[in-house]
Amino acid sequence: MATVCLLTHHNILASHLLPQNDTWARIRRSPDFRREFGVSLFTRMFEFAPAVWGNFPWGRGVKEGESPMQNKEFIPFAMRFVDMFDLAIDMLGPDVDWVEEQLQHLGAKHTSYGLMPKHYTLMGRSLLDTLEEKLGHAFTARHKESWHTIYTFMSVSMMQGAFADLKDTVHQHETTINEMKRFDGRKGASVDV
Ligand code: HEM
Numbered sequence: 018m019a020t021v022c023l024l025t026h027h028n029i030l031a032s033h034l035l036p037q038n039d040t041w042a043r044i045r046r047s048p049d050f051r052r053e054f055g056v057s058l059f060t061r062m063f064e065f066a067p068a069v070w071g072n073f074p075w076g077r078g079v080k081e082g083e084s085p086m087q088n089k090e091f092i093p094f095a096m097r098f099v100d101m102f103d104l105a106i107d108m109l110g111p112d113v114d115w116v117e118e119q120l121q122h123l124g125a126k127h128t129s130y131g132l133m134p135k136h137y138t139l140m141g142r143s144l145l146d147t148l149e150e151k152l153g154h155a156f157t158a159r160h161k162e163s164w165h166t167i168y169t170f171m172s173v174s175m176m177q178g179a180f181a182d183l184k185d186t187v188h189q190h191e192t193t194i195n196e197m198k199r200f201d202g203r204k205g206a207s208v209d210v
Contacts, residue, residue: 055095062143124175125182137172
């Protein structure tokens with residue numbers, strides 16, 4: 018896809034890696050950064066858009082007055098998210114193609130969570146706000162622009178994986194429909210689904 022080709026252009030990404038790595042290194046200085054960053058990010062996202070809780074298995078069926086963030090699944094999930102995010106950032110310099118491939122797989126997995134492009138936009142806004150909150154004055158306009166470029170690369174790669182997954186599903190559906198047509202009218206015939 019054109020956007021991805023543009024963004025994976027190593028020079029474009031590389032020019033944003035230094036300011037972005039510098040800020041991420043500051044976040045990572047805290048020994049408990051996975052929990053702290055993950056909890057802040059998701060708390061912010063759920064504040065912006067409480068309906069997003071419904072996309073998380075542990076966010077469904079929450080009673081009034083309760084927060085899904087009290088669910089025991091929340092913190093381990095937030096930490097797994099930061100682990101993946103951290104790995105992607107770490108590998109962006111040495112192997113952009115590998116990161117792109119991993120993110121495409123992850124994006125394909127996310128189709129089953131009912132994600133739409135707007136969810137990625139929401140995550141991007143929450144991410145930039147969380148970085149700003151954690152880094153204060155150290156988070157300059159240049160940092161913001163770099164993170165914007167890098168997050169665009171990450172989210173577009175994930176959506177590309179989701180799109181490929183949907184295309185496969187549509188193709189399987191067409192194949193099944195065609196098989197059903199061939200078997201139409203034949204008594205006792207079965208179709209693999
Ligand atoms: C850069 C973007 C993102 C990254 C790196 C990411 C990363 C991850 C990771 C690593 C997992 C755990 C997968 C596993 O262990 O099975 C996960 C699961 C999940 N993600 Fe994301 N994600 C991203 C964007 C989003 C967005 C935008 C949403 C929704 C607003 C979302 C919703 C979910 C849900 C619902 C799950 C399943 C949670 C569960 O089973 O407890 N993700 N994500």
